[in-house]
Every structure is written in C-alpha cells, then in structure tokens.
Amino acid sequence: MIERRPARQVMRLKRLGSLHQCRLSFMRQLTRRMASENWTFERMVFDIDAAGVGHAVYATTGPDRSYSLVAFAHDLPDDMRSDRVIATAWDTTFALFDGTPTADDIERLSKNVPFQEAGRISESELTLSRANRSMRLWSHVVSALASGQQPDPAQIEAVGYLMRTTAVYGSGKFGAADRATYAKRPEFQSPFQAELLTVYLIRWFVRDLIEHMARVQGGASAVPLAPAIARQLGIGNSTGLGMAPFLINHPVLFNNWIMAREEAIARVRRIPEASPLEVSTFEALFVRTKVSVARWRSEHPIQIEKLADLRRDLGKLEARLANGVLNQKDPWNSLYRWGEGNLSEEGQELVASLMLEAYPELTDGLASCMTDAREDALALDGSASVAQTRGQLETAFGWAKEVDWHEQTNCARAWYVSEEKLEPRLGERFQEPIADYEQPLAPARDAVAALKDLENWNPDAPIAEFLETHPEHRHTVRRAQVVEFAPYSEIQDNTISSEVMPIDMLRAKLSFFGATHFDPRSDRWVRICMYAGAPYPEDLTPETSDLWVYPEAAP
Amino acid sequence: MSFSLNEVEAQAKKATRGAGYSWGMAEEAGRATAWLCAQGRDGVAVLAAVLDAAPDADHCSLAQGTRLCDRAKIAPSQNRVLHRVFQPLLLLPFVGFASRQIGQPLSITWEGGSAVTDGASLCILGRDPDAQADLAIAIHAGTFTAGTKFTRATPDSSAWDMLSQFAHRTYAPATEESRRLGAGDSQSNAL
Numbered sequence A: 001m002i003e004r005r006p007a008r009q010v011m012r013l014k015r016l017g018s019l020h021q022c023r024l025s026f027m028r029q030l031t032r033r034m035a036s037e038n039w040t041f042e043r044m045v046f047d048i049d050a051a052g053v054g055h056a057v058y059a060t061t062g063p064d065r066s067y068s069l070v071a072f073a074h075d076l077p078d079d080m081r082s083d084r085v086i087a088t089a090w091d092t093t094f095a096l097f098d099g100t101p102t103a104d105d106i107e108r109l110s111k112n113v114p115f116q117e118a119g120r121i122s123e124s125e126l127t128l129s130r131a132n133r134s135m136r137l138w139s140h141v142v143s144a145l146a147s148g149q150q151p152d153p154a155q156i157e158a159v160g161y162l163m164r165t166t167a168v169y170g171s172g173k174f175g176a177a178d179r180a181t182y183a184k185r186p187e188f189q190s191p192f193q194a195e196l197l198t199v200y201l202i203r204w205f206v207r208d209l210i211e212h213m214a215r216v217q218g219g220a221s222a223v224p225l226a227p228a229i230a231r232q233l234g235i236g237n238s239t240g241l242g243m244a245p246f247l248i249n250h251p252v253l254f255n256n257w258i259m260a261r262e263e264a265i266a267r268v269r270r271i272p273e274a275s276p277l278e279v280s281t282f283e284a285l286f287v288r289t290k291v292s293v294a295r296w297r298s299e300h301p302i303q304i305e306k307l308a309d310l311r312r313d314l315g316k317l318e319a320r321l322a323n324g325v326l327n328q329k330d331p332w333n334s335l336y337r338w339g340e341g342n343l344s345e346e347g348q349e350l351v352a353s354l355m356l357e358a359y360p361e362l363t364d365g366l367a368s369c370m371t372d373a374r375e376d377a378l379a380l381d382g383s384a385s386v387a388q389t390r391g392q393l394e395t396a397f398g399w400a401k402e403v404d405w406h407e408q409t410n411c412a413r414a415w416y417v418s419e420e421k422l423e424p425r426l427g428e429r430f431q432e433p434i435a436d437y438e439q440p441l442a443p444a445r446d447a448v449a450a451l452k453d454l455e456n457w458n459p460d461a462p463i464a465e466f467l468e469t470h471p472e473h474r475h476t477v478r479r480a481q482v483v484e485f486a487p488y489s490e491i492q493d494n495t496i497s498s499e500v501m502p503i504d505m506l507r508a509k510l511s512f513f514g515a516t517h518f519d520p521r522s523d524r525w526v527r528i529c530m531y532a533g534a535p536y537p538e539d540l541t542p543e544t545s546d547l548w549v550y551p552e553a554a555p
Numbered sequence B: 001m002s003f004s005l006n007e008v009e010a011q012a013k014k015a016t017r018g019a020g021y022s023w024g025m026a027e028e029a030g031r032a033t034a035w036l037c038a039q040g041r042d043g044v045a046v047l048a049a050v051l052d053a054a055p056d057a058d059h060c061s062l063a064q065g066t067r068l069c070d071r072a073k074i075a076p077s078q079n080r081v082l083h084r085v086f087q088p089l090l091l092l093p094f095v096g097f098a099s100r101q102i103g104q105p106l107s108i109t110w111e112g113g114s115a116v117t118d119g120a121s122l123c124i125l126g127r128d129p130d131a132q133a134d135l136a137i138a139i140h141a142g143t144f145t146a147g148t149k150f151t152r153a154t155p156d157s158s159a160w161d162m163l164s165q166f167a168h169r170t171y172a173p174a175t176e177e178s179r180r181l182g183a184g185d186s187q188s189n190a191l
Helices: A026-036 A103-110 A113-118 A135-146 A153-159 A193-221 A227-232 A241-249 A251-269 A276-295 A301-322 A331-342 A345-358 A360-369 A386-402 A443-454 A463-469 A471-485 A502-513 B005-018 B023-038 B043-053 B061-070 B088-102 B157-168 B176-181
Strands: A040-048 A054-061 A066-073 A092-098 A125-133 A161-169 A234-239 A413-418 A424-428 A516-520 A526-530 B080-086 B106-110 B113-117 B122-126 B132-139
Touching: A026 A193, A026 A502, A040 A193, A054 A103, A054 A193, A066 A103, A066 A113, A066 A193, A092 A103, A092 A113, A092 A193, A103 A113, A113 A125, A125 A135, A125 A193, A135 A153, A135 A161, A135 A193, A153 A227, A161 A193, A193 A234, A193 A526, A234 A502, A241 A251, A241 A424, A241 A502, A251 A331, A251 A345, A251 A360, A251 A471, A276 A301, A276 A345, A276 A516, A301 A331, A301 A345, A301 A516, A331 A345, A345 A360, A386 A443, A386 A463, A386 A471, A443 A471, A463 A471, A463 B061, A471 B023, A502 A516, A502 A526, B005 B023, B005 B043, B005 B157, B023 B043, B023 B061, B023 B088, B043 B061, B043 B080, B043 B088, B043 B157, B061 B080, B061 B088, B080 B088, B088 B106, B088 B113, B088 B132
Parallel strands: A161 A234
Antiparallel strands: A040 A054, A054 A066, A066 A092, A092 A125, A125 A161, A234 A526, A413 A424, A516 A526, B080 B132, B106 B113, B106 B132, B113 B122
16 A cells, blocks of 8 residues: 655655646635636726826635725835845735725725735735835836736736735734634635635736826727736745744644645546546646746746756656556556656655646545644643653654754754844844744754753653653753644754755745745745636636646747 | 734734743744734733733743643643632633634633633623733633624734734844845846
C-alpha cells in the first residue's frame, strides 16, 4: 500500500519552496463553488471621475448571502507608490462588506479604508486591502485603448497584471470581523475564501477602471480591452516577510493543507490503471502547463536556475509520456517514482500536483479537511508524560539534535518585530542588538533546548511538573502535542540559519492559495500573480470555473 | 473603541511577553483575555491589572490558572481551594479550559458570588470577586444558565493603552545597523 510521503521528505524548506498549485488550491475552490452555486454579480456603483478618483461598489450574491467590494480610487503621485507594508498611500483601497452597504456605510468606509492600517473598520467588513498600478503596464494599456488599439501582447505577457495588491487583511485585523464569526458559512469554510473573493472582485473592478481611464483619455475613439487579453491578466501581489511566520504560528492549519494534498497524491499513486480519458486529461493539461511555465519570468538568480531545471524537467517528462508510461500498470506511481529519480524538486512537485487533475472525485472532497476548526479548543494536556513529550519532539525534531546550535552560522538570524516598522523582520543576531526581542520562530532550536532540559526528568512524570519549573519551554511542548495528530505541522529545517530563504515559506503558502509565476525579488519577498486566466463574472460557468489556471495552448 | 477578539488576543499575548512572561505563558494570556471578552467581561482590564501588579506566582491568576488547567486531568479539580488570588476573574478562562478537558462544568465560589463554566459559556452569580480573593473550585452538578456571548470587545481605553505599553517592549529599537542590513529591503515600484 502506498502511504502518504513522510514529513521528513515533504517538510523541508527546499521542497516547500517548490510547491505548485493544485485542484485543492483556495482560488480554484472559490471559483468552482461560485460557478456551481450560480452566484450572481452586479456593479452597483461606479462613481469615478475623469482624474480617476471616486468609489465603486461591486456585489456578488450566493445561495444565502451577498458580499460587496467597496472600492476607493485615488490620484496617487508616482513618487508615493510603494509596495512596502509601511506605505501610507495607494492607487486603490478596498473593503469587503458583509451584505449590501448603505450610504452611511460608504461614508464611514470612505473615512477609514483609504488610510488602511491607520483607519478602523468594523464587524460588517470581512477584509481590508489595497492595490497599486503596475507602472509599466498601466499607462501603456490606457494609451493603447484610448487610441482604439489593443495593448501589445508581449508587454501583457511580460507583466501579467494591471494592479498588484500589497496586503489583503482579514481575520479581525484593524477591527474587521473575526474569522470565527463567519467560518461556519459554507462559502467561507475553506481558508482565505473571503480574502480571495476580495481579490477576485478587485480584478473585475480593475478592468472597469482601466477602460474608464481610456474613455476619459480617448473619448469616442477608445475601445474596451479585448476579452482574451483581459482574461490573461491577473492581479499581482507582493508578499514580504510578514507572511512567513504565519506557517509557523498556525501549525495545525499548515498540517491540514499539506496533509490534504499528500493524501490526494497517495490516493492517485495507488490507482492500478489509468483510463484513456484520465491519460488524455493529464496529457492535455501537461501541454497547457508548458505554456504557463514558458510565460513564467524571474530575474532572481535562484529562481532563474529553478526555472531552467523545471523547463528541462518538462522536456524529460514529455519524452517519458511519449514512451507510454501512463499505459502501464500503476501508471501514476511509476511516473512519480521516475520523477523522484530524474526531476528537480520543482519538477517533482509539478508532476504531483498535475497527477491530481484527472481525479476530482478522489481529490476535491479533501478540501473540507483544510480548515482548522479546533484551533482555539486546543489546551495543553499537562497529564502527558515526559517520555511522551520527548517522543513527540524526537519525531519532528530528532534531526535537529545533529545541528550545532552554538555555531554562529546555524543561528545567524533572528526573527523580530522592529519598533520602527511594526512588521516582522529577519535580522543578523551577531551584528544587531535584536536577540532580546526574538520571536519564537525557531521551533527546531527550541525543541533541542527542551529535549536537553527534559533529559534529567523522570520519564513517567507529567509534563505539567516540568512546565512549572521550565515555563520557557511551554510553547515548545504545545507544538510537540500538535505533532501527535498533525505529522506535517512542523517545518523540518533550520529557520534561523545563515542560509535560510524566507521566500521558501512564502512560496509554500502562496501555492496553496493557487498563485502562479512566483518571482522572488530577494531572499525575503516575492511577486506572484492571482487569477490570471480566470473567467470574469460574466463568463463564470461550471465549464470555465476550474482549469483556468492552465492557459490554453496556441492552436 | 470596538476591537475584534483577534486583536484582543494578539495585544494580550504581546503585552504579556513584554511584561516578562515566557512565550508559552503569553499565548495562554492571549487566549484567556479573548475568552473573557467573549463572555462580555473586560479581559483587557483584568490582564492589565495583573501585568501592572506583577504578583508572585502563588497569587498570580495567570500562573495559577495555567497550573490548574495543566493539572486538570492529573488531580481532579473538585474541592480545590486557592488563597488570595490576585485578579481572580483571569482564573475563569482557565477553569473553563480545565472543564473542557475533563468534560464536566466547574464552579468557582468566592465571598458573595460564584461562577459556573463549561469552557464555552460562563454564568456569574452575585457580586464580582474582590481584586484579591480566596476561591473554591468544584465540579458543578446540574445545569446552569449560560450568559450572553460577544464577538467584539470594548475594553477600558486606559487598560488597552497599558497593554500597548507592555507590548511595545517586545519591539526592537531601530538602529542604524538594522536599517543598513534592512530586513525590509527596498521594494521598489519599478514595475
């Protein structure tokens, strides 16, 4: 029987930093649901002037409720445009309103949403967000449309989006509704559905906004964006260090994402024989994947190398498929095993994700396991024995005992929050006075320290006794107890070494969102594209709602 | 001002860490404070009073509460008496968490009043406990009337400010060195 892959293989930073979207990705879950439930969409207000300033309301209605994107468009001087979390002005700002806003709600939001972190929103709002124009593409597209032309396809392909979000806040931030208040709604049970609905509606608004600006400039000669070009455009996103700690701070949730995908991969690998339809589904999407990978650009040396490997992998895979590997017995396991021996981790994970496409009935139901319903019900069990706790720590962090944690390169970095920016940063422990402010984001080092202190304790003693003497190990013991039922909860690598690449954590998280075309801009922030290829509301049907992430191959 | 319970939890955790507790204890304080606010009590004010007074562990409701919860399944919680606990309201969430672990509601009695909780809900009868009080904890047989639950908190603003001051101690002061090494390298707007 083929089991799920071991955590020691999956939970390494290099592999997590090579993950790709799949059927379980949160964007695809959302578009499939909206289409199958026949959600309706309506532009309620578009009150934006010739300077591009004003507000708009875009509403969508599902089986039980409506949600409205309240958008504010601003006239931002170019020199104020920044993707940093600490920026104070943006081209556009947004809130996702729970229901249909009244004029008073709009008035209240207009005094807060444009100020983002410096404003306050309320329990009626589910998310708070902002986006900046792509300087390169925006003015080109406006001028082209204004003069009656379509934009240059090469430029569209090179950038991929007209605007990029620099934050999409949810879960109670800045006064928004807590996730707990809406997590039981079927449409929001899966993670980040409210945030990704926000982005989906933003993309719709952005298309309208750029056509509006083209009409302002070109008058009667202006033309709308050709549907095929509009569809290719996604919403960009800049993700920085702030997102990296999320995976460490939500071990159960992260486990559930990884576990769902690993279970799906194991199920497909167990299939003894693939039908002709299943083989052709895989092969057709493989062709479309090649188009997507061809469009994937990065200037970052590490990603350039990874992309070169991936392109080579696709060539090898093509030859392998031509040899009829999928017509043999145990086709998917054979393919997967071959990949392990012959492809880079980028390639292996791409194959693993792509294998799931032919088997929605084995995969899609696992989506319901990707949330963490029990997180706040979880109290530490002080009756667990010292021996049990040691065992749990050994399971996830046994490897870390081999690391010399006093060696400077192994603890060169420290995660901290700076007074200046109030955002997570990764500093140099031996060059900056930050060690006293370190956040608990080095679980492996902390586990080894706890194991050392546990050595002298009676194995049968309850861990509660140990914690009374060693409260500094409390967070580590809590994590150990999670490992008991969540094997993929811990990153099994050093998160503070001189070599650590925070972009690996960002990539892992964003791949589950369904993002593509990861483009690291340094070792600690990454640009991505969301919803590129997705149907706009007027084209959203069960037929278009799922495979949009794979661009159609040129005829 | 109205805060989400997530904001309360994050603020309480940071403040507790800033006051010198371990990260694990800070997590407990965050959960407990948000739990009190969900029951309609000003958990922020209670935690601020504890952090401000910094009572010794034997009389600290955060330390005693954590201890009680950790031992819920080891030593049965009935007929436990705690002496001169400072800010006893902060013990209630932990009694609630303990109750959830053993699957039975627990009662807490003090002079002039009492409370019952099953971890999800809380019922307080009589007057609130004094700032420092003796408490008796026992298994609660029978039913109880659950109080109203809340999804927002409107804490006392000076208590919130006090937590902000404690939280501030967790932030590393900016130095020339850190600006130069820059965790937040310049994300340009070149595109």
